[in-house]
Amino acid sequence: MSTSGTPQFRYTQTPSKVLHLRNLPWECAEEELIELCKPFGKIVNTKCNVGANRNQAFVEFADLNQAINMVSYYASSSEPAQVRGKTVYIQYSNRHEIVNNKSPGDVPGNVLLVTIEGVEAGDVSIDVIHLVFSAFGFVHKIATFEKAAGFQALIQFNDAETASSARNALDGRSIPRYLLPEHVGSCHLRISYSAHTDLNIKFQSHRSRDYTNPYLPVNPTAIEGIMQPAVGPDGKKKELESNVLLASIENMQYAVTVDVLHTVFSAFGTVQKIAIFEKNGQTQALVQYPDVNTAAVAREALEGHCIYDGGYCKLHLSYSRHTDLNVKAFSDKSRDYTIPEASLLAAQQVSGYPAAPAAWQNPQAAPMYHGNEFSGAASMQAQGPPGQGPSWDPAMQAGRSTFVSVPSTFPGQTFHASSGPVYSSAAMPPGSSPLQTGPTTSSSMASRGISQPGGPPNLRPGGGASPPGVGPPGASPSYYGQ
DNA sequence: AGCACA
Numbered sequence: 027m028s029t030s031g032t033p034q035f036r037y038t039q040t041p042s043k044v045l046h047l048r049n050l051p052w053e054c055a056e057e058e059l060i061e062l063c064k065p066f067g068k069i070v071n072t073k074c075n076v077g078a079n080r081n082q083a084f085v086e087f088a089d090l091n092q093a094i095n096m097v098s099y100y101a102s103s104s105e106p107a108q109v110r111g112k113t114v115y116i117q118y119s120n121r122h123e124i125v126n127n128k129s130p131g132d133v134p135g136n137v138l139l140v141t142i143e144g145v146e147a148g149d150v151s152i153d154v155i156h157l158v159f160s161a162f163g164f165v166h167k168i169a170t171f172e173k174a175a176g177f178q179a180l181i182q183f184n185d186a187e188t189a190s191s192a193r194n195a196l197d198g199r200s201i202p203r204y205l206l207p208e209h210v211g212s213c214h215l216r217i218s219y220s221a222h223t224d225l226n227i228k229f230q231s232h233r234s235r236d237y238t239n240p241y242l243p244v245n246p247t248a249i250e251g252i253m254q255p256a257v258g259p260d261g262k263k264k265e266l267e268s269n270v271l272l273a274s275i276e277n278m279q280y281a282v283t284v285d286v287l288h289t290v291f292s293a294f295g296t297v298q299k300i301a302i303f304e305k306n307g308q309t310q311a312l313v314q315y316p317d318v319n320t321a322a323v324a325r326e327a328l329e330g331h332c333i334y335d336g337g338y339c340k341l342h343l344s345y346s347r348h349t350d351l352n353v354k355a356f357s358d359k360s361r362d363y364t365i366p367e368a369s370l371l372a373a374q375q376v377s378g379y380p381a382a383p384a385a386w387q388n389p390q391a392a393p394m395y396h397g398n399e400f401s402g403a404a405s406m407q408a409q410g411p412p413g414q415g416p417s418w419d420p421a422m423q424a425g426r427s428t429f430v431s432v433p434s435t436f437p438g439q440t441f442h443a444s445s446g447p448v449y450s451s452a453a454m455p456p457g458s459s460p461l462q463t464g465p466t467t468s469s470s471m472a473s474r475g476i477s478q479p480g481g482p483p484n485l486r487p488g489g490g491a492s493p494p495g496v497g498p499p500g501a502s503p504s505y506y507g508q
Numbered sequence: 509a510g511c512a513c514a
Binding site for chain 1: 509510511512513514
C-alpha cells in the first residue's frame with residue numbers, strides 16, 4: 027500500500043523499456059551501444075557516457091518485450107553481453123523513458139555543423155574543409171559562415187551514416203597543420219549534427235559550394251580575389267559600388283525599425299529589401315535598391331545625416347558587397363518589399379502551423395550573408411533549442427522559402443500568430459515628432475504623404491536638397507494592413 | 509558494477 031518513498035528492491039526491478047547498462051568501456055559510443063542492443067528490438071533512444079566514470083548508459087526500446095528479451099537472454103546466456111571485450115551488466119532501469127536525452131546537435135543527420143575553433147574565417151579555405159571531410163565520403167555541399175561561436179561550416183553528406191563516421195573521427199581533432207597557414211595555432215573541430223538535410227547553396231563561392239551541381243552559377247561578388255578593392259587611377263582604393271547599401275547607425279538612442287528605414291530610404295527610389303542586424307554591438311542595416319544609381323544617390327544624400335534630431339541615429343553609408351539580399355519577407359528585422367502584397371497577406375492567413383525552427387542553422391543565411399556585414403543574420407542561427415528562433419516567418423508557409431526543412435520532431439513549438447509588427451510610439455524620441463518643425467526638421471516627410479505610425483524620422487534627405495528626379499516615394503507600405 | 513535529466 028505504500029505509494030511513495032518505497033525503495034525499489036535492489037535486484038527485482040520491474041521491467042522497463044529502458045535498460046541500464048553498466049561497466050561499459052569509457053565513453054562508449056552510441057554506435058557500440060546500438061550494436062549490442064539492436065538484435066533485441068528497435069531502439070528509440072539512448073543516453074551514453076552516464077555517471078562519473080562515463081561508463082554507464084541507458085537504452086530505450088520501442089517495446090517493453092524487446093527490453094525483456096534482452097535482459098532474459100543475457101540472464102541465461104553463457105556468454106555475457108560485451109562491448110570491446112568488456113562484460114556489460116544489464117538491468118531494467120527504474121525509469122520508463124529516457125528524457126532530455128539529446129540536444130538537437132546530437133540527433134544524427136546527414137548534415138554536420140562544424141565549428142572550427144581558434145581560426146579566423148580566412149584561415150581555413152573551403153577547399154581544405156572539403157578535403158578533410160571528403161575522407162569519409164562524397165561531400166555534397168558546404169556552407170561556411172561566421173557567427174559568435176566562431177568560424178563554422180555545414181557539411182552535407184549523402185546520409186547520416188557517412189556524416190556520423192566523419193563526426194566520430196573528427197570531433198575534437200584538428201585539421202592537419204600542413205593544411206593551415208603558419209600563424210594558426212591550434213584548430214579544433216567541434217562537430218554536431220545539423221537539423222538540416224539539404225543545404226540550399228545559391229552560388230559557388232569561397233563561402234559555399236555545391237559539389238553536386240557544377241552548373242551552379244559562380245557568385246561574382248563572392249569569389250576571393252574579385253573582392254579586392256579596385257584601385258582607381260589616382261592609386262587610391264576605389265569603392266565598389268552596389269545597389270545595396272550598408273548603413274551603420276551611430277548613436278542609436280531610439281529604435282530604428284524596418285519601417286523607419288523604409289521611409290528614409292524610399293525617398294530616393296524603390297526600396298526592395300531591408301535587413302537590420304547587429305554587428306559588434308552596433309546596429310547596421312542593408313538596404314537594397316533596384317540599381318546602383320539609386321543607391322549612389324541615396325548614399326550621397328544620407329551619409330552622415332541623422333534619422334532623428336539631436337544627433338540621434340546618425341547614418342553612415344557604404345556599399346555592400348551584396349547585390350541581392352535574401353531576407354525573411356516579413357520579420358521585425360527584415361522586409362522584402364518585392365513580394366506581392368497578396369501573397370504576404372495570404373501568408374499571414376495561414377495558421378495552425380507550428381513555429382518553424384526558423385533560422386536554426388539556417389544554411390541559407392550562411393552563404394548569403396557572408397563577410398563582416400551579416401554576423402547579425404548569422405546570429406539567428408544561434409545554437410539553442412529549435413523553435414526558439416526568430417519570429418515565425420509567414421513566407422515560409424507561403425512556399426517562398428525552400429531552404430528550411432522543418433524537423434517535425436521538436437516538441438514544444440508553439441505557434442504565435444503574426445499579426446504584423448506593432449510600432450509603439452516609444453520608438454519615437456521625445457521632442458522629435460515628425461510633425462514638429464524645427465531647425466533640422468522639415469515637414470517634407472508629411473508633405474510627401476508619409477505618415478508613419480511609430481514616429482517617422484525627422485531626417486530630411488539631402489539636408490533639404492532633394493535628389494534630382496526623385497518624386498514622392500509613394501504611400502507607406504500597406505503590407506501589414508495598417 | 510548499481511540509475512541521467514530538470
